[in-house]
Amino acid sequence: MTSLLKTPLRAGLLFASLATASFASAAQAAETTYPLTLENCGRQITIKKAPTKTVSIGQSSTEILYLLGLADKVAGTALWVGPVLKGYEEVNARIDRLADNDPSFESVLAKKPDIIAVQFQWQVGPEGVVAKPEQFEELGIPVYTSPSDCTGKENSAASDGVRRQVFTMDLVYQEIRELAQIYDVQDKGDEVVADLKKREQAARTKVASAEGKLSAVFWFSSAANADPYVAGRNGAPGYIMSALGIENIITTEDEWPTVGWETIAKAEPTIIVAGSMERRRYPLDSLEAKLDFLKSDPVASLMPAMKNGHVFNMDVQAMNPTIRTIEGIEALAGAIAEAGLVK
Numbered sequence: 001m002t003s004l005l006k007t008p009l010r011a012g013l014l015f016a017s018l019a020t021a022s023f024a025s026a027a028q029a030a031e032t033t034y035p036l037t038l039e040n041c042g043r044q045i046t047i048k049k050a051p052t053k054t055v056s057i058g059q060s061s062t063e064i065l066y067l068l069g070l071a072d073k074v075a076g077t078a079l080w081v082g083p084v085l086k087g088y089e090e091v092n093a094r095i096d097r098l099a100d101n102d103p104s105f106e107s108v109l110a111k112k113p114d115i116i117a118v119q120f121q122w123q124v125g126p127e128g129v130v131a132k133p134e135q136f137e138e139l140g141i142p143v144y145t146s147p148s149d150c151t152g153k154e155n156s157a158a159s160d161g162v163r164r165q166v167f168t169m170d171l172v173y174q175e176i177r178e179l180a181q182i183y184d185v186q187d188k189g190d191e192v193v194a195d196l197k198k199r200e201q202a203a204r205t206k207v208a209s210a211e212g213k214l215s216a217v218f219w220f221s222s223a224a225n226a227d228p229y230v231a232g233r234n235g236a237p238g239y240i241m242s243a244l245g246i247e248n249i250i251t252t253e254d255e256w257p258t259v260g261w262e263t264i265a266k267a268e269p270t271i272i273v274a275g276s277m278e279r280r281r282y283p284l285d286s287l288e289a290k291l292d293f294l295k296s297d298p299v300a301s302l303m304p305a306m307k308n309g310h311v312f313n314m315d316v317q318a319m320n321p322t323i324r325t326i327e328g329i330e331a332l333a334g335a336i337a338e339a340g341l342v343k
Contacts, residue, residue, distance in 0.1 A: 032184040040178075041121070041150035043133065045142040050184050051115040055098070055108050057130065058119020059084075060322035061146060064176055065117065066091060067192050067323065068185055075111040078103035079123060081279045081316055085324075101281070105131045109139070116143045117179070119322075121155045144182065147171045148321035152234075153255070160255040163234035166242075167321050169200065176323070196326050203326075203333040204243055210342045211245030216271040217264055218248075218319055220256055222284035222293075227258040236321040237273070240328045244336070246271070261299045270341070272305045273332065275316040287313050310339060 036047045053075040056062040062077045063085045071091045078099045084092040098107045102123065108116065108130065116136055118124040124131055124143055133143040149155065152165025173193045180189025218231035218240075231237035232254045241248045249267035250259060272294070276287040284290055294300045294311060305311060312335040318328025336342055 030186045032181050032186070036182065038144075038178060038182075041125075041145045041147065045137075045144060047115065047142055047182050049114075051113075051182065053111065053113050054115050054117055055103075055111050055113040056117040056119075057103060057108070057123050058117070058146070059317060060320060060324070061117040061119045062092075063088070064179055064192075064323060068176070068180055068183065068188050070179075070183055070185065071095065073183065075113060076103075076108070078108075079119065081277045081320075083278065101279070102129050105135065108136075113141055115182070116141060118143055118145045119320075120149050121145060122160075125155060127156075144179065146321070147174050147178075160229075162253050163232065163255050164253060166234045167236055167239050169196070169239065169325060172196075172321060172323060172325065192323075196323060199326050200243065200329055203329045206333045207244050207336050207342045210336060212247075214245070214270045214336070214341060215247040215249050215267070216241055216273055217250060217267070217269045218273045218275070218314075219290065220275045220316060220319060221277075221282045222290075223282045227260045228264075228284070229256040230259050230264070231255075231319065232257055235319075236325045236328070237319050239321075239325060240318070240332060243329050244333055246332075261297060265299050265303050268303070269305055270310060271336075272303070272311045273314050273319075274311060275319055276313045277316040279316075310341070312339075 032050070034047065034049050038045055052073055054065065054073050055076045056065055056074060057078045059080050062074065065071065065074055066085060066088045074095050076096045076098045078097065079102070080100050096111070116124060121128065123129060124133055125145070126132065136143050148167060148171035151171055153161050153163045155161040176192050177189045180186050218237035220229040220231065222228040230250050231248065232250055232252045233248050234253055235255050238248050249264065249269045250257065274287060274290045277285055279285050284293060291311070294306055300306065312332060314328055314331055315324060317324035318331065
C-alpha cells in the first residue's frame with residue numbers, strides 16, 4: 001500500500017479534508033445552544049430561543065442590533081439623543097419609536113417582546129423610571145443591560161452614577177459579542193468588533209504626537225442657570241482622551257459631575273469639547289446654545305480654548321460608553337489635526 005505521506009496529491013486532499021472538518025467543527029461549536037444563560041449586571045438571564053421581537057431602550061443598544069444585522073428582529077425603540085447611525089436611516093424609519101425619551105411600561109409590553117435590550121439602568125434597573133427588570137421577567141421577558149452601565153459603576157436615581165473603574169471599549173465589545181450570542185450571529189459580532197478596533201487604532205496613530213501636550217473638558221449639557229455637566233475621569237470621554245494622549249482636567253469619579261466655569265477656567269484646558277444632540281431636556285442641550293454661552297459668558301469667553309478657537313463639537317452618543325465612542329476618537333483626532341495642535 002502506498003503511504004499517503006509519500007503521495008503529495010493525496011496528502012494535500014487529506015489535509016484539506018481535515019482542515020474542512022476542523023473548520024466545520026469550530027463553526028458548529030460557535031453556534032448558540034438554547035436555553036442560553038448569561039451573567040448580566042449582577043443577574044442571571046436565560047434566553048430560551050433566538051429572539052424575534054425585541055424592544056431596545058437606548059440608542060446604543062438599538063444601533064448595535066442594527067450593526068449585527070438584526071433590524072428585522074427589533075419591534076420598537078426608545079431613548080434617542082441624536083440621529084441614527086449613518087446608513088441606517090431607512091431601516092430605523094420603518095421601526096416603531098415608542099418614545100424619544102422614556103417609554104411607558106405599557107407601551108413596551110404592547111409590542112409583545114421576547115427580550116428587552118437596555119442601555120441604561122436608570123431606564124430599566126433597580127430604580128428604573130420605566131420598570132425594574134423583575135417586572136418584565138415575571139412575564140417571561142428577559143432584560144439584557146449594557147455591561148458598560150453596570151461594570152465598575154454605581155448607579156443612582158439621584159445622579160448619573162459613579163464609575164469606580166475606568167471604562168474601556170472592552171465593555172462595549174462584550175455587549176456586541178453577547179448580543180451576537182443571544183441571537184446566534186457570532187460571526188457578525190466578531191466582524192463588528194474587528195472593524196471598531198481597526199478604526200480606533202488608525203485614529204490613535206493620527207495624533208500620536210499629541211501625547212501629554214493637550215488637556216480638555218467635555219461638556220454634555222447644562223440645566224437652567226446651573227453649572228455644566230462635564231465628563232468625569234473614568235467614563236467614555238476619559239477613554240477618548242486617554243486614547244489620544246489628552247489630559248482630562250476633571251478628576252472626579254462621578255460620571256457627569258457639575259463643575260463651575262470658574263473652576264474649569266482655572267484649569268485652562270487646551271480644548272473644549274461641546275456635545276451636539278437632538279435631545280431637548282435642558283436649556284443648553286443644543287450645540288448652538290452652548291456656543292452662544294461660551295461667547296457671552298464673562299468667564300468662559302476668556303478661556304484660552306475660546307480665544308484660540310479650540311472648541312470642537314462631538315455627537316453626545318460618542319460621549320456615552322457606546323459603539324459611537326470610536327466615532328468620538330476619530331472626530332477629535334481629526335479636529336486636533338485640522339487645528340494644527342499636533343506636528
